[in-house]
Amino acid sequence: DGGITQSPKYLFRKEGQNVTLSCEQNLNHDAMYWYRQDPGQGLRLIYYSQIVNDFQKGDIAEGYSVSREKKESFPLTVTSAQKNPTAFYLCASSTARLGGNEQFFGPGTRLTVL
């Protein structure tokens, strides 16, 4: 059963702590993405990766870091430098083919900073 998974579903963090959100896909997709979603603001791109060991900053990369050591995995670290980290985080993947690309989304992780 192919799909994209994120864990945990809910995450609580104290101010000043780094936290890592997991994203795994078994769709054999080359491209993976991280988005942040705040109420009424749609999806904002944090980082994306087109291929293993390569990734690019999106529109709001400050305070976040990623790695892409395996095709299946694209973890996101929310660092203490991120001023306003409480949000819903979505991971997605897509094929790297010409003609546009449907993105498959995970169920999301809701991060709350206490």
Place this chain on the structure above:
Amino acid sequence: GENVEQHPSTLSVQEGDSAVIKCTYSDSASNYFPWYKQELGKGPQLIIDIRSNVGEKKDQRIAVTLNKTAKHFSLHITETQPEDSAVYFCAASFTGGFKTIFGAGTRLFVKA
């Protein structure tokens, strides 16, 4: 930079009525226009998409139209049902592009 504007932000309709959501994009290179539905607490899911060589596409109760000259595309839902209540996002991307630009979303309420 690239931008996708989506209207309205909130839409309330009576069950059985039609709902229309409109989007405008800025990047003339865009040629792929997906629509996603997001239910509460879940990730978005693709419901329909259209490519620039087509003006309209239908799938049962949903349809999408595209006007490339005006850079407009719209989602039409007919015979709405309570389970259509969700947030809908339009988006735009282009051939070989890895980045998709999303609209801000429309919260649709279907009243029984």
